[in-house]
Amino acid sequence: MSAAELGALTADIAHEAGDLARRRRAEGVSLAATKSTLADIVTEADREVERLIRDRLRAERPDDGFLGEETGAAHSASGLTWVVDPIDGTVNYASGIATYSVSIAVVEGEPHPDRWQGVASAVYAPALGELFTAVRGEGAWLGDARLAVTTETPAGxxxxxxxxxxxxxxxxxxxxxxxxxxxxxxxxxxxxxxxxxxxxxxxxxxxxxxxxxxxxxxxxxxxxxxxxxxxxxxxxxxxxxxxxxxxxxxxxxxxxxxxxxxxx
The missing domain is CATH 3.40.190.80 (D-Maltodextrin-Binding Protein; domain 2)
Structure with a gap:
């Protein structure tokens, strides 16, 4: 796959996963466990959403590696690794606050943030209806609108x-x-x-x-x-x-x- 094709796949999976998370939130959240502290919760939806993402990737990119928040790491035979947070903002999600997202990136190189290079990524906020995407060398986008960071902050x-x-x-x-x-x-x-x-x-x-x-x-x-x-x-x-x-x-x-x- 080209970088653009990987970007399209990333966006498609993020959208599907986010829609599942939103449906499960509407049905009611159940707490599955705690992570580092009582405040750092994990829901059954986190696990289900990550399973969906892993299943899609196993079917479409079986040689790629995986690094996920809920289900850990899998070795890459292709040099590419998918780095996944199925629900980023779990406390918001459990509390009914709209600022949660599905975060998916595919990276090249060693599966370490100081040594890999991003290839494509998507952040989907399903409760807000916004899908942010990026492909290396092709810019960052919100839908059809190209994104740019601010360069002037006269008011701070x-x-x-x-x-x-x-x-x-x-x-x-x-x-x-x-x-x-x-x-x-x-x-x-x-x-x-x-x-x-x-x-x-x-x-x-x-x-x-x-x-x-x-x-x-x-x-x-x-x-x-x-x-x-x-x-x-x-x-x-x-x-x-x-x-x-x-x-x-x-x-x-x-x-x-x-x-x-x-x-x-």
């Missing part, structure tokens, strides 16, 4: 962020917020990193930062930002909670300087 940057579920991390996260507010017009906390990154790509947010994200949280959104003309980097990658920073070039550099200064 509108920033997105998120906090870890472990209460022990909250003081550090709030300290970072205090540092970056010197460049901010305001702050948004959506509850889905994939949507946050999609909004950076669309120019709705000027920048985004969050510590402790997993690869499936940002693989799709990072390619969206990059293909929309933005920059995505990770700091402190050897730590337990690396920092991810995304935005247009100017906002990204200012965010990076403020956050790195605080870390030092």
């Amino acid at each position: 940057a509108l920033l997105g962020t998120g906090f870890g579920y472990d209460p022990a991390t909250h003081d550090g996260d709030l300290a970072t917020v205090r540092r970056v507010m010197s460049m901010a017009r305001d702050l948004r906390r959506m509850g889905s990193a994939a949507i946050d990154l999609s909004y950076v790509a669309a120019g709705r947010l000027d920048g985004f930062f969050e510590r402790g994200l997993n690869p499936w949280d940002f693989a799709a959104g990072a390619l969206l930002v990059q293909e929309a003309g933005g920059t995505v980097t990770r700091l402190e990658v050897e730590s337990a909670r690396p920092m991810l920073i995304a935005g247009g070039p100017g906002v990204h550099e200012r965010l990076r300087a403020l956050i790195a200064d605080g870390a030092g």
